[in-house]
Amino acid sequence: MSVRDHITAGIGWREHQGDGPVLVALHGIGSEARAFDGVAAALPGWRVIAWEAPGYGPSTPLAMDWPVAADYATALAGFLDALSLTQVHLVGHSLGTLIGAAFARAHPQRVSTLTLASCAQGGGAQPGTLPAKQAARLDDLAALGAPEFARTRAPRLIFQPDQNPALVTAVYDGMSKIQLPGYAQAVRMLASGDLAADCAALTAPTAVIVGAEDIVTPPAQSQTAHAALPAAQRGALTLIPGAGHALHQQAPAALAAALRAQVHQGVTP
Template sequence: MTFEQHISGNIEYLERPGSIGGPVLVMLHGIGSNAASFTPLLDHLPRDWRVIAWNAPGYGGSIPLDAEWPLALDYAAALKDFLDRLELKRVLLAGHSLGCLIGAAYAAAHRERVVRLLLSSPALGHGVPCGGALSAAAQARIDDLQTLGPDGFAALRAPRLVFEPESNPEIVRYVRDGMARVSLPGYPKAARMLASGRLIDDAERLQVPTDVIVGAHDVVTPPDSARRAHAALRHPWRGAFTLVPGAGHALYQQAPVAFAAALAALAETVG
């Protein structure tokens, strides 16, 4: 099962059509990824679901944001415009890593449009003031891409996203191939957004049922960080916390069945 490729305004996205009246799931990829990375999930999701994965601004065929240092709210505004064009009023929303910063910012601002939110392998952000000195981690991302080029950048970073990479070469290759598609200026803009991100602040403001899932062996966004995000959610919006054994940061590639189960739980919320 595969996605169909589309463009709506300034956003390129992938879609698997569902049934009329069925749930609509929108998925937001991480900083070193893209919409196509969600393909392994399709065979594990109900066939009546309409599944949409966007390429964030500056990724794939999506036009970068104008700001040199965009904030999570800027990406959330782009997401709102995108969903408006598709005439989607209420969706199930799932973010992975950097996509959690976008998803939480969107859900905090537009709670009436999100049925339920999944934060997977959540990036908390570095809390750097916009326009200030970049965090070391964000600067290293930009420097590595500019110095090594996309292929070298991906070869350096991809194995770290997979638990026991030496035993999972196909998953590493899949992650590496997706990461090698990042480009300028989209990736540096996303890295700056990561630097200024403050997921905990948005988590505290959320008034949308929200679940958190993380790989037990994630060294990029460790389980302790995911627990912090989950603990910041307020009652009654705090949903399930799921720790997936045998998985690293590339959670939905390494454990698609467990990830799909977390997505399926989103549709249990009615309203």
């Protein structure tokens, strides 16, 4: 499978080329496009496009200091327009679930299927008000710098980190690249997000998957998102044993299997 990195319309993106289903992947708050390499490798023939969210990698930050999920969804719509992609399969991980659900709510005709992995429920705060938990993220980043910040947090994303040092290193590599203002914008969006509210308004077939050992976004958060989905759109809720928060890196084959199941139920663009 050929892999190429691009920048289009101010967004960096990583493309795993293929002639099959088109999957757009949205990474989490401390991650990067490269984190989906294992999933793409388990989907031979698919065209997998993983973006670098606004303010991550080479991508231009959003214009506002306090964005909400809908602002990222607008950026995603512009990015897909620039690639002439009118309809895609969409997967979001962690913070990416908030973006994916907001996009599917605003642009239902553009989403064949949606898969939410390791759901971040959001804090439901009003923009302009940063709760203590989210404020602590930015304080820690300012005090430690990105590399040390990543060193302290990366092991929490992997189940049994001592037995999986290569996976911890992969998570660290992505997290150590976070930068301002992009990370601060994402933290503020997380603080104001409300995944369940967006899920309740979805019209695309939507599946949910989570690692059974996830201590960052515990399975209960993904179960809440799944329960909020309209019955007609509610796909599978899959619990993956032996996997932590970085599900796409610790259990890429399981996530790929869930994506294949979703595509078989939807319309392949």
